[in-house]
Structures are given as structure tokens and as C-alpha cells.
Amino acid sequence: MANKISDETIEYVGILAKLELSEEEKLAARSDMERMLDYIDTLNELDTEGIEPMSHVFPVNNVFREDVVTNGDGSKDTLKNAPLQKEQCFKVPKTIG
């Protein structure tokens, strides 16, 4: 494998993803990610000089909605997804501010 991922990078990606990984999982994740990067490297073999970056896979643009209210009170369905709730709100561990 050409790409090497450091311990710090694995640690950092774990923090960003809010994942707590065991040593074993870290090893597995590292080898997965190294293989992914190697795979992506294949693309570098192509000459993309002068080719505009693709912004979307479909050749479609300007798909819009008109500004008209179509949804009613969705609180009942939405709150079905709340493990804890209070006063019609999702109750979560205390956040700063």
C-alpha cells in the first residue's frame, strides 16, 4: 500500500466523527482508509488538464419549488424520533449556550 495514515490522523478523524475506537478498530479503520486512498490514486493516472471539474452527475439544473406552504403541523411524526422529549421539544444532554 502506497498511502500511510498516521496514528494522529486516525485519532483526529475519530474525534471529527465523534467515534470512540478501540485499538483493534483503529487498526482496521487505518487499513480500510489506506486502501481507499490507494483506490482514489488510480484517478491521478488520468490527465485531467483543461477539463472542468464536474459539479453534479446529472446534466440537470434549476430544479426549484415555488414558495408555497405545503406542509402542516409535523410535530407528531417528528417527535416520534425523539428518544427523550419535553414540552414538545427533543430533550438532549446540556449544550453550551
Place this chain on the structure above:
Amino acid sequence: MAKQYETVIGLEVHVELATKTKIFCGCSTAFGGAPNTHTCPVCTGMPGSLPVLNKQVVEYAAAIGLATNCEITQVCKFDRKNYFYPDNPQNYQISQLYLPIARNGYVEIEVGEQKKKIRIHEMHMEEDAGKLVHDEWDDTSLVDYNRSGVPLVEIVSEPDMRSADEVMAYLEKLRLIIQYLGASDCKLQEGSMRADVNLSVREVGASEFGTRTEMKNLNSFKAIARAIDGERQRQIDLIEAGRAVVQETRRWDDNKESSHAMRSKEDAQDYRYFPEPDLVPIVISDEWIAEIKARQPEFRTEKLERYNRAFDIPRYDAEIITNSKKMADIFEATTAICGKPKKVANWLMVETLRLLKERGQEPEDICFAPEHLAKLIELTEAGTINSSVAKEVFEKIFDENVDPEKYVEEKGLKIVQDDGALEEVLKKVIADNPQAVADYKGGKEKALGALVGQTMKAMKGKANPGAVNKKLREMLA
């Protein structure tokens, strides 16, 4: 000699757009609904749901871009900004990083006599997050997703401001442009306009910028001014003590008038942006731009010039009135009906502003009909009601939009034109107040005022104080 420091400030201003629905779904954006009633699978990030862009968001954003002299990005698209926080149900915010809708603009501000251009780096469209409320009882946080998916534009300035005054002038300028466009009501208190302040200090004459910090949670003009002064001093103190300013996000606490660092290193600002795959690119044609341009309203600067030409009112009045689009609209509509610009201006500048202040409202909250103010002015001019009754009626118009003609009729507030009735009352007042009468006859002019007051009271305000005064003098002569 002590070192001289210069403050360098750039602003990120978030503005909630005045659309009826959210940016990517048909949920209402109305403020103040019961928690989570304006939600659906799209704005709560349910797997499999698909966003569809609200066309009006593009129209408003492009209109703001054009009004702030920006170049419109004619092929623009959305990106995902990834972060985890309970107010963000998708775990990413749909925003624009690579191709924002507008770039390279400026607005001109005036501070004192000094004119200055503040450059706009870029402006992008994005969705708002939900609202977190701290629950003291449980020591938990409660999340309401009604605001999740409300459309925002974020306007990022260049670091062109050097003082709190310039920042205020810039914010006022943006507020006026956006309110005139009808693109947002720009209320800082309700959070429909929010500003983050990027600030650094450097020694006067230095060419390099110092390390900047970003301050959040500034929800009034006063808080912004205080936070700027506080942060400037904090950074100068650090530098003078030989310590470094750390690049960080700080949260301003307006009650404590101090800030604290918000994000630690653990929460690195690494948003791992990537193109949003669920939304297709937006192509804004020359024709579309021309259409939006054609719809641009008369802005404040032009309005001030026109008022100067068309209406016989002082410049000061025109400035106050045009400081709010709503106020200017009411002024023009009322003047068109009654043809008395100065009278209309007076009602707006004195009584309207007083009542707004008393009610804790802003000019954009005014809800009375121009027809009613015009009628009130006509009633006063015709001498049908006196000025103190007019004020009372105006309060009713202001609060309940009552028809003044009907109201005056129903409440019997018309000035009593019957001279006989007035004479009867006067006779009684004179008889009841021998001391005041004697004082007046003895040369005390002030005593007459007391008698006029007694008469007005007896007439329940429905007399013309001038006429009462005149009649009294005649009777006591």
C-alpha cells in the same frame, strides 16, 4: 510613549430571508409557532428525504447581491458542511463554499462626514439550524427544529472596518438595503439578522494583520459595540503583556460584558465540505439577472433625494422616515391621500416613534392603514377634534387600526361647537373658582390657565382650548 493600536474588523452577517417556506421543503417559516410544528422529514434530516430548492431564496439572494454591487455567480451550487451538534439534525448544513451566489461587492458607508467603501468578499445561501433552549429544571437542553431549514444568506465582508462606528454604519446600511428589498425584516432581537465579528489589532502603521478572533452571540447593536470594545482591549492587554492572541471563536456574554473561548482544539473547525449530491446546480441567466434588476426598488439614497425635491419637509425628518422602508411607505401613502407631508411626518416622528418605543416594537411592526392616519389629520385640520383628543385617537389607530371618523363619532369626541353650551360651563367654572378669577383680575396671567384646565375637564376634553381661552378672556374682561 504608549503604542497606538488599530482595530481591524470583518463581519459575517447572517440574514434570515422573508420567504413563506423553508429553503428545501414546504414547511412554514412563521416565527413563534409551537415547538416542532413546522417540521417534516426534510428539515429534520430523515434518511431518504430529498431537498428541493425554494426559487424565492435564489431571487432574494441575487437581489441582495446585486444591491451590494456583487458579481453574481451564474453557475452556483451547494455544498455540505459537516458538523455534529443537536441543533443540526442532518449532521451537516447545506451551504455554499466553492461557488457562492455572489462575490466581490461593496457598500458605501458614511461615518460623520467620511465616506468609505466596505468590500464584500462573498455572499452565500444556506439553511438555518434549530433552536436550543436550556432547561434549568433538568439541566438539559431542549431542541425545537422550527427554525431548521429557514433560508439564510451569509454576507462576508473584507476586513475593512476600523471602529465600532464603522461596524454600526455597515450593519445599518445592509439592514436598509435588505429591508428595502423586502428580502428580510432584519430584526436583531428576533435573530433574523445576526452578526459574527472577526477582530484583530495591530500597531498603527503595521502592514500585516494581527491574529484574529471570531465573536459570536451578538444580538443587538449595543452588544456588538460593547463586544468590539471589550475584545479590542483584551487583545491589546495580551500583546502588551508579551503574550500571543490565539485564533479562536469566542462567545460574548452581554450580561457579564466579557467573552470566553468557545471551541477547544478538540472540536477543530474541520467541516470536510463536499459538493451536495442531492441538489442540482443553479444557472442564473443574464435574462434572470435583468428581471431581478428590473424589480429592484428605490433605495434610501434615491428616496432621500426625491423627498427633498417632492416634499416640503426638513432633511432631518426625511432621514428618520426613510430609515425604515415601512415608515417611508406609510409616509408616502398617507401624504398621497391628504396632501400634507409635514403633518404626516410629525405624526410618524413624534407619536408613532413614541408608541413604538413604549410597546418595544420596531417600525416594521406598524400595522395601521395610511387611510386612517390621513383621516385623523383631516379631522384635526378641520377643527373637528382638538390636538389632545387626536393623540388619544391616534393611539387607538396605532394599536387597533380603528377608523378615526367612526371612533370619534361613537365615543362622542367631537369638539362642542355649540357656543351656548360652552358659555354655560364657563359660567359655572367662574362661579366655582372665585380665587383664580380674582388672581387673574389681579394680573396673574397664570390663573387663566387653571380656569381653562377646569373648563376642558368639565367638557371632557371636547372643547378647543384656544376658543375656551378667548371666551374666558371676554367673559372676565
